[in-house]
């Protein structure tokens with residue numbers, strides 16, 4: 001198994017990036033929802049800071065991932081997969097990329113328009129070339145509070161599709177994105 005993708009399987013780098021980003025995004029959604037109905041205070045701010053730190057790491061990983069995506073081949077859909085399934089699979093994959101990037105962008109603008117940078121825990125804060133502004137801060141919050149919902153819907157379809165292909169169709173779709181699955 002090499003670093004690069006082949007027409008039959010994802011390579012090690014694509015697999016590593018897929019699963020690191022997946023774990024990160026699930027944690028970010030969980031923390032985002034958790035802080036949303038908390039009263040203002042230290043605890044809420046702390047959860048937002050952890051949320052934003054993981055999100056900044058996901059932003060860096062996603063940047064590498066999308067560049068790597070275009071430097072590589074992508075495994076073709078399995079032989080015998082119905083045309084409607086191929087179409088839905090591609091729409092969901094591109095929908096996920098788009099939703100994740102919009103959500104990350106909105107998060108970065110919430111930080112920037114609030115006068116902050118992008119934190120990576122206590123190691124580093126990446127400064128942003130965005131002016132502090134109350135009105136646009138609220139606008140980006142509106143986007144951020146909306147886009148995670150379609151993102152979650154896409155994620156649920158994505159996971160159901162993976163399970164359907166693995167357990168019902170019994171093809172290689174899950175095997176080629178994982179290591180050691182029978």
Ligand code: HEM
Pocket residue numbers: 025028029032033036048051052053055056058059100103104105106107108110111117118119141142144145146148151
């Ligand atoms: C894939 C990336 C991201 C996901 C899935 C995500 C998800 C969420 C969710 C579900 C919420 C709760 C929204 C609600 O109350 O309805 C939230 C709030 C928040 N997120 Fe993110 N987020 C992401 C990236 C970021 C980034 C990059 C930052 C900033 C560096 C950020 C900063 C915030 C802040 C400050 C809030 C609280 C403000 C608000 O409630 O509108 N997020 N996020």
Ligand code: HEM
Pocket residue numbers: 018021022023025026069074075077089093094096097100155158159162163173174175176177
């Ligand atoms: C937020 C979390 C996730 C995101 C953003 C995401 C995104 C993606 C994207 C964009 C692809 C297409 C890769 C490409 O060809 O460029 C993909 C492939 C894949 N994902 Fe996810 N994914 C997530 C979570 C999961 C989870 C939890 C599973 C577990 C069932 C999963 C299983 C797969 C599989 C099996 C493939 C390979 C599909 C194929 O070979 O056609 N993903 N994922």
